[in-house]
Amino acid sequence: MIAACNKKDTPPAPDPCLGVNYTVDYFKTESIGTANNGTYTVNSPIGDTISYKLGTGTYQASNTFTNLAPGKYVLPIKNQKGCTDTAQFTIFNYGPKYAAVKQIILGYCGPCHLNGAINGGKNFDTDANIVASWDRIKARAVDNTPSQMPEAPNAPLTPVDKQKITDWVNAGHRQSD
Numbered sequence: 001m002i003a004a005c006n007k008k009d010t011p012p013a014p015d016p017c018l019g020v021n022y023t024v025d026y027f028k029t030e031s032i033g034t035a036n037n038g039t040y041t042v043n044s045p046i047g048d049t050i051s052y053k054l055g056t057g058t059y060q061a062s063n064t065f066t067n068l069a070p071g072k073y074v075l076p077i078k079n080q081k082g083c084t085d086t087a088q089f090t091i092f093n094y095g096p097k098y099a100a101v102k103q104i105i106l107g108y109c110g111p112c113h114l115n116g117a118i119n120g121g122k123n124f125d126t127d128a129n130i131v132a133s134w135d136r137i138k139a140r141a142v143d144n145t146p147s148q149m150p151e152a153p154n155a156p157l158t159p160v161d162k163q164k165i166t167d168w169v170n171a172g173h174r175q176s177d
């Protein structure tokens with residue numbers, strides 16, 4: 001009998017997906033009207049050729065998805081070697097007036113009322129908190145009652161920004177306004 005050939009096993013091919021980890025920048029669309037016109041763009045820091053698909057759709061090269069209704073989305077991502085990862089994002093149901101107010105709050109009310117900070121019992125990290133505080137936001141940032149917000153020595157809001165808050169309040173001060 002001939003002895004079995006003593007050939008060395010070929011080492012297994014290294015996993016091409018080892019260490020591939022897509023860090024997707026979350027881009028929250030904050031200004032959409034009542035129409036389903038949300039847009040989501042993926043910013044991937046990796047130089048791979050990446051394709052994307054929305055939920056159960058088909059993979060596409062473009063990293064921009066338009067005409068999205070408000071809601072939570074799952075976004076599978078694949079590179080040219082077939083390595084996959086998944087991102088998630090949310091299209092918020094913001095009306096244009098609320099979107100403008102949110103922009104003002106993010107720009108002018110930190111650090112005192114953002115990123116966990118609470119002053120005067122107010123924190124504006126969530127939309128629910130902002131919406132619930134509509135009257136006090138107008139009182140302090142538009143009418144300066146009993147004193148101006150943003151707090152001195154910070155500059156008060158411009159007349160244009162004050163008007164945006166007033167417009168939102170008059171429209172019904174909802175997230176969808």
Ligand code: HEC
Binds near residue numbers: 111120145146154
């Ligand atoms: C530099 C810090 C600072 C900034 C910036 C700031 N605030 Fe304040 N805010 C405070 C402090 C301190 C208090 C508590 C003392 C008081 O009420 O005057 C307060 C209290 C409040 C209150 C609760 C009291 C009440 O009258 O109902 C509201 C509402 C408010 N701020 C709104 C705002 C808005 C809106 C912005 C941005 C447009 C803003 N603040 C920016 C420091 C700040």
